[in-house]
Amino acid sequence: xxxxxxxxxxxxxxxxxxxxxxxxxxxxxxxxxxxxxxxxxxxxxxxxxxxxxxxxxxxxxxxxxxxxxxxxxxxxxxxxxxxxxxxxxxxxxxxxxxxxxxxxxxxxxxxxxxxxxxxxxxxxxxxxxxxxxxxxxxxxxxxxxxxxxxxxxxxxxxxxxxxxxxxxx
Numbered sequence: 001x002x003x004x005x006x007x008x009x010x011x012x013x014x015x016x017x018x019x020x021x022x023x024x025x026x027x028x029x030x031x032x033x034x035x036x037x038x039x040x041x042x043x044x045x046x047x048x049x050x051x052x053x054x055x056x057x058x059x060x061x062x063x064x065x066x067x068x069x070x071x072x073x074x075x076x077x078x079x080x081x082x083x084x085x086x087x088x089x090x091x092x093x094x095x096x097x098x099x100x101x102x103x104x105x106x107x108x109x110x111x112x113x114x115x116x117x118x119x120x121x122x123x124x125x126x127x128x129x130x131x132x133x134x135x136x137x138x139x140x141x142x143x144x145x146x147x148x149x150x151x152x153x154x155x156x157x158x159x160x161x162x163x164x165x166x167x168x169x
Contacts, residue, residue, distance in 0.1 A: 016121070016122070018119065018121070018127065018128075019121075019122055022119065022120040022121070022122065022124075023041060023044065023117065023118060023119045023120065024038060024039075024041070024116075024117070024118045024120070025038070025039045025041055025044065025076060025078070025115060025116070025117050025118075026038045026039070026115065026116045026118075027039070027093075027113055027114075027115040027116075027135070028113045028114055028115070029089055029090075029092075029093045029113055030089065037084070037086065037089050039076070039078040039079075039086065040078055040079045040081055040086075041076055041077070041078050041079075042076075042077040042078060042079060042152075042154050043076065043077050044074075044075070044076035044077070044117070045072075045074060045075055045076070046117070046119070046130075047071070047072075047074060047117065047130045047132065047161070047164040047166075048071070048072040049069055049070070049071050049072070049164055050069070050070050050072070051066045051067060051068070051069050051070075052066075052067030052068050052069075052070060053065070053066070053067055054066070054067040069163075071161045071162065071163060071164050072161075073138065073158050073159065073160055073161065074115075074132060074135070074158070074159040074161050075156070075157070075158045075159075076156070076157055076159075077154045077155065077156045077157075078154065078155050078157070079152045079153070079154060079155075080142075080143055080152065080153040080154070080155050086155060087142050087143070087153075087155050090137065090140050090155060090157055091140055091142065093111065093113070093136075093137055093140075094137045094140045096110050096111040097111045097136050097137060108136075111136045112134045112135065112136050112162075113135050113136070114131060114132065114133050114134070114135065115131075115132040115135050115159070116129060116130070116131055116132070117129070117130045117132060118130075126168075127168070128166070128167075128168055129166070129167035129168055130164055130165065130166050130167065131164070131165040131167065132159065132161045132163075132164055133161070133162050133163040133164070133165060134160075134161065134162030134163060135159045135160065135161050135162075136159065136160050137157055137158070137159055137160075138158045138159065138160050139156070139157065139158040140155070140156075140157050141155065141156040141157075142155055143155055143156075
């Protein structure tokens with residue numbers, strides 16, 4: 001027994017592992033003259049969906065049935081790419097949910113958008129795709145300054161998501 005199969009040894013290409021560092025997130029919000037912004041992600045969750053459990057009690061036992069699905073909030077950190085207006089676009093999207101000047105919460109049809117999360121194989125082929133349906137930004141943190149570092153500014157965003165559709169999980 002050896003590990004020749006993993007990583008192309010023995011049966012070439014068998015057991016190629018999915019890497020964590022090859023994924024894209026595109027959101028249908030205007031940025032830099034485009035209708036869709038593609039973010040340069042630093043880190044992200046992958047979509048998580050949980051089914052509620054319904055307990056049916058009968059005499060001395062009970063059975064569990066599937067209830068409503070619940071999509072967890074989707075959190076990511078992306079780089080603040082200046083010439084793509086990333087921070088500005090995400091903040092403007094947030095203000096379509098809540099206007100900090102008037103205190104108004106806008107209509108859902110004005111701020112809910114769809115997003116596409118794509119996980120790529122090492123050769124760049126699309127491996128997994130999720131459509132995040134009915135997204136809106138619950139939290140936008142525009143980063144932080146630190147005079148002792150030269151790291152890129154990271155914008156952290158938490159999206160509320162209605163549904164997740166896996167295209168090829």
